[in-house]
Amino acid sequence: MEQLIKELESRARTLRYRIVKMIGPEEKGHLGGSCSIADVVTALYFHKMRHDPKQPKLRTRDRFLLSKGHAALVQYAALAECGYFPLSELDTLKELGSRLQGHPDMMKLPGVEANTGSLGQGLSIASGMAAALKLDGLDSKVYCVVGDGEMAEGQIWEAAMAASFYKLDNLVAILDRNGLQATGRIQERFNTNPVREKWESFGWHVLEIDGHDFAQIIEALDTADQVQGKPVMIIANTVKGKGIPFAEGVASFHNGTMTQEQFARACQLLEAEECEGR
Amino acid sequence: MKELNPRVVYGETLRSLGEKDQRVVALEADLGGSTMSCLFERAFPDRFFEMGIAEQNMASFAAGLAIEGKIPFIHSFAVFASGRAYDQIRQGICIGNVNVKIVGSSSGLSDFGDGATHQSIEDTALMCSLPNMTVLEPMDAAETEKIVEAAYRHQGPVYIRINRNDLPILYPEDHDFVIGEPVVIREGTDLVVFASGVMVSKAVSAANQLAEMGFSLKVVNVSSLKPLNAERVKELANGVQGIITAQEHSQLGGLASIITSIFKGDGRPIETIGVADRFGQSAKSYEDLLQHYGLTEEEIVASAQRILRR
Structure with a gap:
């Protein structure tokens, strides 16, 4: 387990490094929300999920969707590191004609399961996928990351009702609870709390973890496998911008711009940690 | 002239598609008695999803079913099917060319009693403006059957406008409906x-x-x-x-x-x-x-x- 956690921590640093490099200096990019969920995404792609980069449409794979589609960078980094497409393609992010769109596009990039980005919709799509898998008698899981700002969308609660009504225990939602929406603290701007009670009252099995602690992440994902008759919500308490000191907990880095200096500092830090980790 | 109700023929056609193909599923937002998806529900309860009065979730949920290989038909009044769920249709269905069939029932002014909130005289404009979308409007019950079958065979999103009331049968019996052809x-x-x-x-x-x-x-x-x-x-x-x-x-x-x-x-x-x-x-x-x-x-x-x- 210790060895696994070390490996995953190193992977997560690499993903954050790729995210920083993809955005680059003096360019806008969704740094904060990509870094807050980076550890969960790492645990899913490099440990938990059954998937094969060589057969991205394999029927028996587990599915991963970002309902908060603006965190696409972390998924792109994970997919490239897994070998879904060449790492060099990460440099084409948001370029005209690139497969790496500002928000995930299933038509363009292998490994992307649905078009998300208009907030509130991904959890419904994930629920429909989970329902189809049940109809077909497959035991694949559908993992779906939801944002805490996104919880203000009414459709999230429509999906919450539908998934519990249809007993979609093959659906695991992970709430990236970083406490910040684009314009400030969720508690002050538009409070979506209390979170746990809401999901429980909607009929979900709720777990709550530190979203940057791999032991807790792995344990929660394993616990989710045991739950029957209910969808699972893992509330992952996270820090927006995690791993990038100047961006941690800073709302403006939701879709922020790094100065040349900040960019250099972030690269240096993540590279140094990377060497240390190995 | 003989008159028949397009909605009833719609429901019967969907049911026969369901008999033929296990991939066909139906989703409803509590209007099954009007849209006539109730006929499918009775025949195939396991492939019928009552989604409650929640058209937005219904559209996105159907996208998920279609991505996994099902052929979902979603139902509501045309005004809600096209308008209430417009963004879900645009983002989750059309951008990805996802194989969802959207049935806008009681289209136009045909829900005469319910007034402006329930009538749909903008849906063609909304749906035609979406890339990848096919938009079909049968003129009678006989053509409804042909159109629903064509929509089922077509790979990609389709919006169908269906009238609530009995309409005279005009469709030439020996004619096969082809998408795109007047x-x-x-x-x-x-x-x-x-x-x-x-x-x-x-x-x-x-x-x-x-x-x-x-x-x-x-x-x-x-x-x-x-x-x-x-x-x-x-x-x-x-x-x-x-x-x-x-x-x-x-x-x-x-x-x-x-x-x-x-x-x-x-x-x-x-x-x-x-x-x-x-x-x-x-x-x-x-x-x-x-x-x-x-x-x-x-x-x-x-x-x-x-x-x-x-």
């Missing part, structure tokens, strides 16, 4: 009317009236609003003096706009019949509403006379 319902030489839905039967009545006056009106059914074979449309207007369009829809963004843009620069007069830029309202009968908004055979005859007098 169909001549009645030959004519002086003028042509391009019509869809309930307005096709009004156009045929108008053609009868005009014939008594000594004029010949060709009636073309444009049930495939998008895609539409523009070359064929032009060909069908060869030799006529003028063009008329008729749809139970806003003049903006519906058949009026579609046909007018095809004949841009043509020079011949074009008359468009549709709802002027305003909402519907309640009425005691469907015919009262159609009269009030000028969706009548008399209006088609008057349009024809205006062109012929020029």
Whole structure:
């Protein structure tokens, strides 16, 4: 387990490094929300999920969707590191004609399961996928990351009702609870709390973890496998911008711009940690 | 003329598709008794999803089912199916060309009693503006069956406008519906009317009236609003003096706009019949509403006379 956690921590640093490099200096990019969920995404792609980069449409794979589609960078980094497409393609992010769109596009990039980005919709799509898998008698899981700002969308609660009504225990939602929406603290701007009670009252099995602690992440994902008759919500308490000191907990880095200096500092830090980790 | 209800035939057709193909699933937002998805529910309860009164989730949920290989038909009144779930259709269905069939029932003014909130005279505009979307409007129950089967065979999103009320059967029995192709319902030489839905039967009545006056009106059914074979449309207007369009829809963004843009620069007069830029309202009968908004055979005859007098 210790060895696994070390490996995953190193992977997560690499993903954050790729995210920083993809955005680059003096360019806008969704740094904060990509870094807050980076550890969960790492645990899913490099440990938990059954998937094969060589057969991205394999029927028996587990599915991963970002309902908060603006965190696409972390998924792109994970997919490239897994070998879904060449790492060099990460440099084409948001370029005209690139497969790496500002928000995930299933038509363009292998490994992307649905078009998300208009907030509130991904959890419904994930629920429909989970329902189809049940109809077909497959035991694949559908993992779906939801944002805490996104919880203000009414459709999230429509999906919450539908998934519990249809007993979609093959659906695991992970709430990236970083406490910040684009314009400030969720508690002050538009409070979506209390979170746990809401999901429980909607009929979900709720777990709550530190979203940057791999032991807790792995344990929660394993616990989710045991739950029957209910969808699972893992509330992952996270820090927006995690791993990038100047961006941690800073709302403006939701879709922020790094100065040349900040960019250099972030690269240096993540590279140094990377060497240390190995 | 024999009349049949398109909704009932819709429900029966969906049920027979369900018999034929396990991948067909149906989703409903608590209007199954109106949309007639209840027939599918009775036959295949395991492949029927009651989604509650939540059209947005229904559209996205269906996208998920379709991504996994199902062929979902989602149901509501046209106004909610197209409008309430517009963003979900745009983002989760059309951008990814996802194979969801959207059934907009009680389209146009056909839910006469419920008024402006439940009537749908903007749905063609909304749905036609979406890339990857196919938009179909049957003129009667017989064509409804053909159109639903074609929608099922088509790979990609389809929106179908279905009328709530009994409509006269006009569809030629031996004809096979092809997406994109307009169909001549009645030959004519002086003028042509391009019509869809309930307005096709009004156009045929108008053609009868005009014939008594000594004029010949060709009636073309444009049930495939998008895609539409523009070359064929032009060909069908060869030799006529003028063009008329008729749809139970806003003049903006519906058949009026579609046909007018095809004949841009043509020079011949074009008359468009549709709802002027305003909402519907309640009425005691469907015919009262159609009269009030000028969706009548008399209006088609008057349009024809205006062109012929020029």
